[in-house]
Amino acid sequence: MSMTMIIYATKHGSVENAVKLLTEKLEGKVTVINIMNEDPPELNEYENVILGGSIYVGKIQKRLSKYIEKHLSELLTKRIGLFICAAQEEGIREKELIESFPEKLFEHAVCKEIFGYEIHYDDMNFIEKKVVGAILGHKSNYSELSDAKIDSFAQAIRA
Numbered sequence: 001m002s003m004t005m006i007i008y009a010t011k012h013g014s015v016e017n018a019v020k021l022l023t024e025k026l027e028g029k030v031t032v033i034n035i036m037n038e039d040p041p042e043l044n045e046y047e048n049v050i051l052g053g054s055i056y057v058g059k060i061q062k063r064l065s066k067y068i069e070k071h072l073s074e075l076l077t078k079r080i081g082l083f084i085c086a087a088q089e090e091g092i093r094e095k096e097l098i099e100s101f102p103e104k105l106f107e108h109a110v111c112k113e114i115f116g117y118e119i120h121y122d123d124m125n126f127i128e129k130k131v132v133g134a135i136l137g138h139k140s141n142y143s144e145l146s147d148a149k150i151d152s153f154a155q156a157i158r159a
């Protein structure tokens with residue numbers, strides 16, 4: 001049976017929703033860890049490791065980056081999938097995806113994807129609402145996660 005660990009970071013829950021969709025599409029045992037709340041267990045028994053987070057002012061969550069930096073050599077021995085949730089326009093989002101992970105891990109990964117994004121407007125503070133309104137043009141809750149992209153990502157991990 002294949003063993004997959006998903007380690008993710010989220011602020012408002014979009015990544016968590018994407019991970020729920022992804023988990024349903026994977027086979028075997030899947031362990032899901034929100035790194036904002038708990039430390040991931042040892043990786044040794046897992047063959048697949050999926051790492052993902054969301055982008056705030058151009059950057060993925062620091063907690064996830066630090067974990068990756070610390071475990072890079074072990075991660076390079078696994079089948080890796082990398083993803084982000086990000087709301088910027090095409091081109092910028094691709095750059096954000098590349099810059100969110102170490103180059104070696106990015107090249108090693110069997111799949112890397114932008115799953116889309118959500119705006120959890122009701123959950124945001126005053127400043128976040130201003131930023132989202134001014135830069136992204138959203139003034140209410142919004143969801144644009146791509147089921148097709150999550151599906152092909154899951155297929156690539158399963159292959």
Ligand SMILES: Cc1cc2nc3c(=O)[nH]c(=O)nc-3n(C[C@H](O)[C@H](O)[C@H](O)COP(=O)(O)O)c2cc1C
Pocket residue numbers: 009010011012013014015016053054055056057058059085086087088089093096116117118119120124127128131132
């Ligand atoms: C204050 C703020 C700043 C953001 N900055 C960026 C950004 O620089 N680039 C981007 O692509 N998306 C940006 N976003 C959009 C988030 O990445 C997107 O809403 C994502 O789905 C949030 O994921 P989460 O709910 O898991 O935290 C920003 C959102 C907020 C609220």
